[in-house]
Amino acid sequence: GNSVTQMEGPVTLSEEAFLTINCTYTATGYPSLFWYVQYPGEGLQLLLKATKADDKGSNKGFEATYRKETTSFHLEKGSVQVSDSAVYFCALRNPGGGNKLTFGTGTQLKVEL
Amino acid sequence: EAGVAQSPRYKIIEKRQSVAFWCNPISGHATLYWYQQILGQGPKLLIQFQNNGVVDDSQLPKDRFSAERLKGVDSTLKIQPAKLEDSAVYLCASSLDSQSFTEAFFGQGTRLTVV
16 A cells, blocks of 8 residues: 655754655555645644655655655755644555555654744 | 634543544545544544544544544544543644645644543
């Protein structure tokens, strides 16, 4: 079946530090990959997505590249801000799995001054 | 554009009671999802509708959970009777269609506490 594995949190960084949150997936066929963000007290919001191998999704300074050879979709940001503190979820949708959205367990990011 | 609306935001009930949640998706979105998010875990799909038909309810505990989407718009999710382990945030989401590359938009969720 489909599954998503994320690095455990919380991840605590100082402002302007480099961020990497690892995400790997298991799926047959050609899934689309997503990163969702959940700010405190709010619902899930789509941060970025990639729909085929080697695609790079980007938004608000965050980037992730769809790597089929390593089945990964790591989230990166060059310089984090306090306002980036949130929980980040990696997810996939797979035509071979009925296109339902399968999530990882989430990684909490805390950015301190 | 109005987002996905859910109500109530919070609900506290005793075990063995019943509870219902309501969701109004984004206008024109054919696909509607209910997810259960237990604290510290990622959201888990309970049921997916395409218009008013069920596409996937394989992870819905059908002995106590039920959901409907009459007329292919609003949806309700019911739990009867509730158990302590049902304490979670219940998220509703909608998307234009069920294609793999289509974005799903989420509501703020209903936080259920069963005591």
